[in-house]
Every structure is written in structure tokens, then in C-alpha cells.
Amino acid sequence: MFLSTFEKQLDAKRRIVVPQEFRASVGSFFDGVFCFPSIEADCIEGGGKALFDRYMGVIDELPFGDPLRSALETSVLAGASQLSFDTAGRVTLPETLCDMFGLGASDWVSVVGLGDRFQIWPKAAFEAHRVEQRRIAREGLAELRAQQRAARLGAAE
Numbered sequence: 001m002f003l004s005t006f007e008k009q010l011d012a013k014r015r016i017v018v019p020q021e022f023r024a025s026v027g028s029f030f031d032g033v034f035c036f037p038s039i040e041a042d043c044i045e046g047g048g049k050a051l052f053d054r055y056m057g058v059i060d061e062l063p064f065g066d067p068l069r070s071a072l073e074t075s076v077l078a079g080a081s082q083l084s085f086d087t088a089g090r091v092t093l094p095e096t097l098c099d100m101f102g103l104g105a106s107d108w109v110s111v112v113g114l115g116d117r118f119q120i121w122p123k124a125a126f127e128a129h130r131v132e133q134r135r136i137a138r139e140g141l142a143e144l145r146a147q148q149r150a151a152r153l154g155a156a157e
Contacts, residue, residue, distance in 0.1 A: 002113035
């Protein structure tokens with residue numbers, strides 16, 4: 001599992017040291033990670049074979065020619081890069097992904113663990129995203145608890 005948040009600095013060649021905990025999570029399919037533009041946020045998403053297989057499962061459920069299938073294939077598969085770890089545990093982020101999210105040489109990024117995947121954000125953008133996600137989580141959890149209480153009270157009648 002990819003857990004925690006790490007702040008890392010890109011070097012002049014757009015390389016980033018992948019946290020050891022993340023490198024240990026990807027398994028043995030190949031010595032690296034898959035990265036592509038996230039569908040849900042303005043950041044780079046990545047993971048190991050489990051994440052890739054999960055996306056392929058969703059894509060394979062959709063019939064050939066379905067617009068959603070085509071969109072997922074274009075977003076995930078066509079946008080994906082297979083990044084191998086070098087001897088220092090770094091990967092080189094593709095220039096296209098860096099350009100897409102405004103990442104330049106020597107920029108600080110947040111590497112965010114999300115269970116079976118991780119995201120790479122420009123540091124300031126992630127801080128704003130984190131604040132919004134905490135708000136959504138608090139409101140959503142309060143609403144969920146209210147629904148659960150109502151269901152328990154309704155079942156008790």
C-alpha cells in the first residue's frame with residue numbers, strides 16, 4: 001500500500017526519488033511504476049501492476065467503441081509511462097506529464113499515498129487540494145453518520 005505524504009524535489013533532469021515505502025509496494029512485475037495524468041485531479045497518478053490491472057478491469061468491462069471506454073483508454077493507457085527505478089530509487093518523470101501539471105526542474109512536489117495508488121502534485125497545489133478534501137471528508141462523514149443514525153432509528157420502530 002502507498003501511505004503517507006512526502007515532499008520531494010525534482011532535479012534538473014525531472015528525476016524524483018520515490019520513497020522507499022512506495023518502492024516496496026509495487027511488487028515484482030517490473031522494477032518501477034506506471035504514471036499517467038490523473039482522471040480525478042490535476043496531478044500525476046501512479047502505481048504498480050495492481051493499479052494497472054484495476055484500470056484494465058474497468059476498461060475491459062465496457063464494450064468496444066463505448067465512449068467511456070475510449071476516454072479511459074486515451075486518458076490512462078495512451079497517457080501512461082512505465083518508469084523504471086534507477087540505482088538510487090529515482091524515476092524520471094516524462095516531460096509531457098511535467099508540462100501538463102506545471103512541474104519544472106528543482107520544483108518541490110508532494111508525493112501522496114492513496115492505498116493502491118499515489119499522486120504527484122506541485123506542492124502548493126496539493127496543499128489547497130488537501131484543505132478541500134478534508135472539508136469534503138468532514139461533511140461527507142457527518143452526512144453518512146446522520147443517515148446511519150436515521151436508519152438505526154427507523155429499524156428500531
